[in-house]
Amino acid sequence: MKKKIQSIIYIIFVLTTFFALVKAFIAYKNPLNFFENPLVWFALIGFVLVITLKELVNYLATKKATELINEKEGIIPEDPNLWIKKLMAKWTRAKAIEEEESIVLDHNYDGIQELDNSLPPWWVYMFYATILFAVVYLVRFEVMGGATPEMEYQEAVAQAKMQVNKFKETTPDLITAETVELLTDASSLKRGKAVFNLNCASCHLADGGGAIGPNLTDEYWILGGGVKNVFATLVNGGRDGKGMISWKNTLKPSDMEKVASYVISLQGTTPEKAKAPQGEKWIEE
Template sequence: MKLSKVFVTFLILMFTSLQLWAKGAAGPPPESSLENPLAIILMVIIAALALIIILLSWVVSGAADVFINKWRGEKSLSTRIIPVLLVLTAISSPAMAQETANASPVTEVASAATNYGGLEKMVFFSLVGVIAVELVTIFYFIYNLRLLIQKEKVSTAADASPETTKIPRVSLWSKLNNFKPAEQEADITLHHEYDGIRELDNRLPPWWLYGFYLCIVFAAIYLWRYHVSHSAPSSKEEYEIAVTKAAADKEAYLAKTASKVDENSVVMLDAGGIAAGQAAFLTNCAACHGRQGEGGVGPNLTDEYWLHGGKINDVFKTIKYGVPEKGMRAWNEDMSPVQLAQLSSYIKSLAGTKPPNAKEQQGELYKEPDPQ
């Protein structure tokens, strides 16, 4: 029985906890067993089990009286021994508990092995013995109650009329499909027959009907939520939200990765980057190179001749680190890598613009390679 398993588990946990309590006790024991926490816990357990025994005894005795009156002359061993157990339990439990309560004061001992949680060995095992007797009594009551219930079930089944018709068990598959037995096909025949095949007016299976009803309810909720109340975005709105989010994520990613640009990874930017580079050029570079890049103190930036390389990587490196020996400062501390890339792209876009008053050619000729 499930209840028996519960009591077995309770018994194991109880004795485990008692051993842990006993090992963990420290300091001198109390002057009296009634003041010892372990003794108090054991006596509370004894009282609780005694209450359970009283309740079980009422139940088992009442059931036994009913069954004995019903089955005259069929007294079993369980019905004869129940009163004996009641008497033994009533005598042993209070007597042993009282004997424990009146035990002499516990004297201090030198070794922890001679006491359990501050209790003398004899007192401890006396209390545990009372609990064991009560548990055995409870198990026996439960066992006898189970036997009485089983005998009642067997008697009830035997008294049932043999002519009672047994209702056939319907399988779950038949319930889900609402199959009609072959004996009832005549009631649902539509009298349409072709080549020996008859047409029956079978109802749709319940699972199909319930699924159809759920679809109608779902459709109504969906229509109200997305097209009437607009409490949630429609498919088109979800797409637009996703596109906007993707664009924002892309911009954030580019902004994050752009800070890693250097002279090895720089590339020519688009019109937006070139426009930003023009603003930086007019602010920081026009004083030396002219407003249109025609040159001044610095070289002409619109022809095909370059003093320090004409690739965009070379231009980026020249702006970043400068040319101190020729009076050009390094801009890597005043401009971010993104701004340096924008300025480099703008300077490269000035090639071939031929502004007026352009300075003479300086450096080596550099031509952009043909795109593959």
């Protein structure tokens, strides 16, 4: 009676859940979207778990009943792992201890006998695979002149350089020390002055006369003059361990170009308190 009640409850649950899932799949637009319809997923998971557990319980019960019947009738069941043992014996060609006398060699050393075992098939097949690989490798790289890893690397580097150059050509705001230009229009210099006063005047003073940093109005430069060198200094920073920090993570390339152009425009001006010259005299080529 108890098993009948359990079976009835199980059948009712399966049918109810099945029809509810079918209705949900028909009614909802995206029934498998967990965030929109989490109940559908809970019902689906519960449905699968109940069926799986039911089948597992049936399997274990059947297995236990079979074991009890075999024990009662004195039947010794076949080892379930016998097929694994047969496979291993075939794959390794191993002889059982009882059969080793048939492969004992005639000679012995100090009573130590040697067995004439054959090589395991897995070892033999692996050896054949290495021979095949060597032949393919020889034909591919020595006869047909296939690309070596070094050649593939050089090709990849060349392709990457082409992509970088193409990217530079199609990106207007990508300015480097090689492509930077000296800007002389009023709007660019006005923007450069504003950025300079905000970030650079604390070390170089607003008029460029120099304080902690060097004088930017004379002809002497520590890291070279000209718009390219000034831009490179903004990007990379000053000398190691001292000098200006790198501004590449703070300022946009276009703003650094305007600041460099504004700094160049300060050449020849007369600041109120000019700092003594530093570095070497720069002569524009």
